[in-house]
Amino acid sequence: MDIELARTFLExxxxxxxxxAAEQLCVTQTTVTARxxxxxxxxxxxxFVRNRAGASLTxxxxxxxxxxxxxxxxxxAARNALPFPEQLQVRVRLAAETSLWNPLxxxxxxxxxxxxxxxxxxxxxxxxxxxQAKLESGELDAALMHQPHYWPGLQVEQLLExxxxxxxxxxxxxxxxxxxxxxxxxxxxxxxxxxxxxSALRCNFGPLALHTMLQEGGRGYFRTRVIEPHLAQGTLQRxxxxxxFSWPVYMVYAKSQSSEALQDALAVLKNLMREDANWLQTxxxxxx
Numbered sequence: 001m002d003i004e005l006a007r008t009f010l011e012x013x014x015x016x017x018x019x020x021a022a023e024q025l026c027v028t029q030t031t032v033t034a035r036x037x038x039x040x041x042x043x044x045x046x047x048f049v050r051n052r053a054g055a056s057l058t059x060x061x062x063x064x065x066x067x068x069x070x071x072x073x074x075x076x077a078a079r080n081a082l083p084f085p086e087q088l089q090v091r092v093r094l095a096a097e098t099s100l101w102n103p104l105x106x107x108x109x110x111x112x113x114x115x116x117x118x119x120x121x122x123x124x125x126x127x128x129x130x131x132q133a134k135l136e137s138g139e140l141d142a143a144l145m146h147q148p149h150y151w152p153g154l155q156v157e158q159l160l161e162x163x164x165x166x167x168x169x170x171x172x173x174x175x176x177x178x179x180x181x182x183x184x185x186x187x188x189x190x191x192x193x194x195x196x197x198x199s200a201l202r203c204n205f206g207p208l209a210l211h212t213m214l215q216e217g218g219r220g221y222f223r224t225r226v227i228e229p230h231l232a233q234g235t236l237q238r239x240x241x242x243x244x245f246s247w248p249v250y251m252v253y254a255k256s257q258s259s260e261a262l263q264d265a266l267a268v269l270k271n272l273m274r275e276d277a278n279w280l281q282t283x284x285x286x287x288x
Contacts, residue, residue, distance in 0.1 A: 009064065018050065091120040104144055162248070169217040178199035
């Protein structure tokens with residue numbers, strides 16, 4: 001099927017009319033109408049009801065939205081995947097949650113680049129839901145995650161268990177910055193610290209919250225490895241008697257896509273973690 005048919009369908013849904021969709025796609029209204037008619041013929045059902053207000057979806061149109069998105073996603077994945085250098089016959093697609101890009105994904109990618117492995121490497125960063133969808137659809141080979149969802153055919157390996165600890169600026173301990181580390185953290189945090197569950201300052205990106213705290217003061221929860229240098233420099237300090245939260249890191253990959261190249265890439269990561277004693281030293285130092 002012409003991918004432009006699905007693209008046109010979704011643009012009409014987004015704009016609410018054939019006319020507006022034609023303007024966005026830079027084609028004539030006649031072209032948009034012809035594409036929809038072609039799509040409806042192929043699917044053997046009506047997708048839109050046109051009226052003075054624009055265009056509304058039929059029941060069949062509502063059902064087709066999900067498939068149209070999948071078609072575009074698969075097409076974009078294929079465009080990104082092909083071609084790659086002919087001398088590299090295998091391609092490994094790796095990813096991580098946003099909070100894990102530094103240092104895990106960063107160091108992993110650098111090590112793979114340094115060693116010049118015999119396969120192409122594609123690295124990306126996504127939110128949890130996108131990672132899960134891409135793993136399930138086969139668009140990713142492996143991903144670093146904090147809270148994986150288990151499903152048949154998926155291999156989950158715990159790499160390490162970091163801690164989230166509360167620290168504060170040595171200059172100014174307020175305000176409290178709610179750093180959102182995900183559903184599990186929110187559940188545990190809000191049960192133990194309900195007074196901070198609705199903090200005026202919230203952030204779901206650790207580096208941004210940490211930068212703000214270092215510049216303007218405040219306190220909040222951060223990963224042990226990230227705040228260790230600041231504790232050593234004396235710019236941050238642990239908040240006495242504050243609860244700690246477990247923050248495990250998992251490697252997730254589909255068994256069906258476990259190629260030799262992927263296993264090699266995973267081995268590189270595990271060797272990197274074993275050689276970097278700071279991972280263990282950081283935990284022991286902070287929790288002692």
